[in-house]
Amino acid sequence: MHWLGRPFQERSTQRFLGILIVALAVVTVLNLALPAGHPLHVSTYTVTLLGKYLSYALLAVAVDLVWGYLGILSLGHGAFFALGGYAMGMYLMRQIGDRGVYGHPVLPDFMVFLNWDSLPWYWQGFDMAWFAFAMVLLAPGVLALVFGFLAFRSRVTGVYLSIITQALTFALMLAFFRNEMGFGGNNGLTDFKELLGFNLRSDVTRVGLFIASGVALALGYIVCRAIVGSKLGRVCIASRDAEARTRFLGYRVERVQLFVFVVSAMLAGVAGALYVPQVGIINPSEFSPLFSIEIVVWVALGGRATLYGAVIGAILVNYAKTVFTGVMPEAWLFALGGLFVLVTVLLPKGIAGLLAWRFKRSESSGPGHGDLTAGEATT
Amino acid sequence: MRIPCTFMAPTVMTRIVTLLLSCLLAWLPVAASAQEDNGQALLEALDVRAFSEKAAAIEDVIESQDPRANAWLEALLDGKLQRLKDDGSFVIVTDNVGRQWPVEDALSGESLGEVSRRDLDRITINNALRGQLRSALSMIDLFAESREARQAAAQKLIGKVDAELSETLERRLESEEDDQVRRRLEQAMAVYRLEQGDVQAVERLTGSLNSDIRVALTRASQSDDAAVADAAQRALVSIEQQLKLNRGLETLYFGLSLGSVLVLAAIGLAITFGVMGVINMAHGELIMLGAYTTWAMQQLLPGQPGLAVILSIPAGFLVAALAGIAIERSVIQFLKGRPLETLLATFGVSLILQQLVRTVISPLNRTVVTPEWMSGSLVINDALSLTLNRLYVLGFALVVFAGLMLVMRRTRLGLEVRAVTQNRAMARAMGIRATRVDILTFALGSGVAGLAGVALAQLTNVGPNLGQSYIIDSFMVVVFGGVGNLWGTLVAGMSLGIINQVLEPWAGAVLAKILVLVFIILFIQKRPRGLFPQKGRAAEG
Structure with missing residues (x-):
């Protein structure tokens, strides 16, 4: 397991994990230990919001893994996120049992409403937690495997791949909007009661989910770091910068791409599974191409090919979104659109690029980091 | 839209229609002044409570051969034939949008300016009367100036012809010059003849894509007369092929x-x-x-x-x-x-x-x-536009x-x-x-x-x-x-x-x-x- 241990020797990973653990601990303590009236008390609402940001951050790390290190701009990662979310949502729906509005012992409310008399085959097994959690990884993983196998084998790369991934998530969105699909149509899955026996409304469960999101982010980060720091990661970076040359050197680029793509999709699925119990709903809008492309902007703002940049970007943009949509909702799309343009035109390396420039003297990133060079582009 | 004619017995409807037609055929411009009083009486009769009396009153209007009958009946159908509350005179509302409605005198046709909707009483009708009015009006259209109106009127008659009406249509066919209208009238007649068991009629109906004709043929294909059923069946198959195409x-x-x-x-x-x-x-x-x-x-x-x-x-x-x-x-x-x-x-x-x-x-x-020049559709045939x-x-x-x-x-x-x-x-x-x-x-x-x-x-x-x-x-x-x-x-x-x-x-x-x-x-x-x-x-x- 020494490849998993290597990240812990990197200064950036240590620093990232340190900050993350401290933040988790501080928020938890401030929420649980202090009374509600205390000025430093962090409300459960805020904790859940932060938990949501952390699951988004994990999603951004997954996107950065394929975009930053593999040069594959996926405009469909929202699909993997949503699939993980739906797997979790289906488990939560089955947990409701007979406490639904219609009180049916097995069927979720929307199926009773649609006059279905039995559970569709693909809903079987989701009453068991282990099965559902396995599906959180498997559903996005298998989709990524099939899709990636077809795409990488025929060497579809660059813009073509981006547009096809966008079409993929668009097609899935249309499909999930259909009531006949058996995923609740455009209302999606909601009205969850409990997870693993814990009441989802209780404060402790919410803090627990927040911590779980933080831990998942840390683990995901370590896995990604381990991948990009290994020999496999070097091949990734090589194929990003000169795919044909790497192939001529004898590497099976499409296998590397496929492996990393599937890992990334699974991480996105986990992020989705953590997101759903915290926001309490999953619906087809998570499949919308706009959401997928938004993820890319988080990464772009934070800085590609750094992983921690993705985390910074995801948290910053989503915090801004929370503020904007609360204060002046109509300005949010202006801000987001402007962000797209500004980041790509003026800040190609993102915030991480600024930080790296600032700390250049004090710390060198060392080999294997895969910093982006100015002219690199994969067509 | 198919109009609910089921409320009234077909014979009653046909009688009205035939009456109307005969008066139209015999119609000559009559001086309006001679019927001024009569018109008032006719309209008075329409404003009664019982719908059965109204039906009779409508027949009277049709029989009256009054040149304004068409306008009255149309207004009545649209709910635009109304009565002023203060003097009880009959008016036709020309535009019933908003609160102030422009009206004109139903008898003289003079414009009376705008009247508040509150000062008007509508002459009400029910669905049976609506059906009666519509079929009467559609027959009137058969004699309209414009080709399109005549075509549409002829089209509507397919499947609704009976013995009395068929005579009128025969006469109409003699004077009709437009090919399209003639074709539809002949089809309407053929459907009637088919119902009477005439095998020859099938020939005229073969190749038509009209849905009413298909209904008639389907019914004929189940008839007891083997020759008729067989011919109708064959016609249906060929129509079905054309429809598929x-x-x-x-x-x-x-x-x-x-x-x-x-x-x-x-x-x-x-x-x-x-x-x-x-x-x-x-x-x-x-x-x-x-x-x-x-x-x-x-x-x-x-x-x-x-x-x-x-x-x-x-x-x-x-x-x-x-x-x-x-x-x-x-x-x-x-x-x-x-x-x-x-x-x-x-x-x-x-x-x-x-x-x-x-x-x-x-x-x-x-x-x-x-x-306007972009709306509507190009009609290729009954099944394709x-x-x-x-x-x-x-x-x-x-x-x-x-x-x-x-x-x-x-x-x-x-x-x-x-x-x-x-x-x-x-x-x-x-x-x-x-x-x-x-x-x-x-x-x-x-x-x-x-x-x-x-x-x-x-x-x-x-x-x-x-x-x-x-x-x-x-x-x-x-x-x-x-x-x-x-x-x-x-x-x-x-x-x-x-x-x-x-x-x-x-x-x-x-x-x-x-x-x-x-x-x-x-x-x-x-x-x-x-x-x-x-x-x-x-x-x-």
Whole structure:
């Protein structure tokens, strides 16, 4: 397991994990230990919001893994996120049992409403937690495997791949909007009661989910770091910068791409599974191409090919979104659109690029980091 | 709409109709003054409580041979025959919108100015009376001046003829000169004769696609008379075949129509993405700008929707082209050679443009009025009619395509564009100003998107999300057709449109769309460079 241990020797990973653990601990303590009236008390609402940001951050790390290190701009990662979310949502729906509005012992409310008399085959097994959690990884993983196998084998790369991934998530969105699909149509899955026996409304469960999101982010980060720091990661970076040359050197680029793509999709699925119990709903809008492309902007703002940049970007943009949509909702799309343009035109390396420039003297990133060079582009 | 005639016995209805017809046939202009008092009495009789008495009163009106009977009955049917509360005189409301209604005297036809709706009492009718009125009025139409009205009236009679009516129709046939009307009258007669067991009548009905005739034939095919049943059965089979053919043609037409929309949306992208290699995710919003230009033109020229649509063709082109130039200068030129960044930046532009429209105009959909010469449909036969607006859009798409082909193949600009895309450095060495060519090409592609918007405004609602719904489809069409190949875009757009329409009946609209997307995704695995891949130097770019 020494490849998993290597990240812990990197200064950036240590620093990232340190900050993350401290933040988790501080928020938890401030929420649980202090009374509600205390000025430093962090409300459960805020904790859940932060938990949501952390699951988004994990999603951004997954996107950065394929975009930053593999040069594959996926405009469909929202699909993997949503699939993980739906797997979790289906488990939560089955947990409701007979406490639904219609009180049916097995069927979720929307199926009773649609006059279905039995559970569709693909809903079987989701009453068991282990099965559902396995599906959180498997559903996005298998989709990524099939899709990636077809795409990488025929060497579809660059813009073509981006547009096809966008079409993929668009097609899935249309499909999930259909009531006949058996995923609740455009209302999606909601009205969850409990997870693993814990009441989802209780404060402790919410803090627990927040911590779980933080831990998942840390683990995901370590896995990604381990991948990009290994020999496999070097091949990734090589194929990003000169795919044909790497192939001529004898590497099976499409296998590397496929492996990393599937890992990334699974991480996105986990992020989705953590997101759903915290926001309490999953619906087809998570499949919308706009959401997928938004993820890319988080990464772009934070800085590609750094992983921690993705985390910074995801948290910053989503915090801004929370503020904007609360204060002046109509300005949010202006801000987001402007962000797209500004980041790509003026800040190609993102915030991480600024930080790296600032700390250049004090710390060198060392080999294997895969910093982006100015002219690199994969067509 | 089929009118509920079931409320009254057919014989009663026929009697009224026959009475009406006979009076019309014998009708001669009669001096209105001679019947002035009579008219008042006739109308008085209509304003009674019991509907059975009203039915009789309506018959009296028809029998009266009064030249104003038609207008009265129409007004009565529309609920526009009313009585002034103060003096009890009968009026016809000419426009019942708002609170003040313009009215005219039912007897003299003089305009009485506007009256408050509160000062009027309506003469009420029920559904049975409505049916009676409608059939009476439709018979009146059989004697109308205009061919279309006579055709429609004759059409309605198919399947409703009985013994009494058939005599009247025979007489009518003798004097009717228009072939179309005659054909329909003869069909109506043939259906009647078929019901009487006349095998010869089947011959006249064979090949007709009218649904009432099919009903009559189906009924005849189950009759006890073997000869009639057999003949009707054979006629039905041949009709069924024709119907299938027509349904096929209709699907093809809808497919081509959808295809033309796709081609229009994608053809501009085929220039900017296919030829220049610039990923413009704001392409859909340029389409939207074109559509909004049409809407704005119609606001500027109220009452002249047709002129506004024609003017918005150049205007939509200009607006979108200028927006395109602005995007190219402000964003795209800085991202040359970085396609993924270009994709993101232009996506940002598209978000800004969408929100701009939402903020400045409205988040709600706007409706563009279809000019008169574009509405309606081209009726090929009873089972097949082509909606005119879609036909125009189809033609427009082909014209735009041909124009674009000409520009790219036959003009200096086209030559320079091709030179710059094949080898930029060499083109510049030959004295071509590459930057200028970039701007012009992008403006051309954007302008064509604007044209697409003008056309789309005729088919769908104009809203801030209009562009978004076309961007993925457009990219799919370009990629499917083969990047950099305008013919490929045309073929891809049309075939995707047709595939979609063929799938739709058995898969449903959404599933058909999904299947098409999946099909393209799989197709690109097999042929990554599309239907018509570029060959030679251009392919290496």
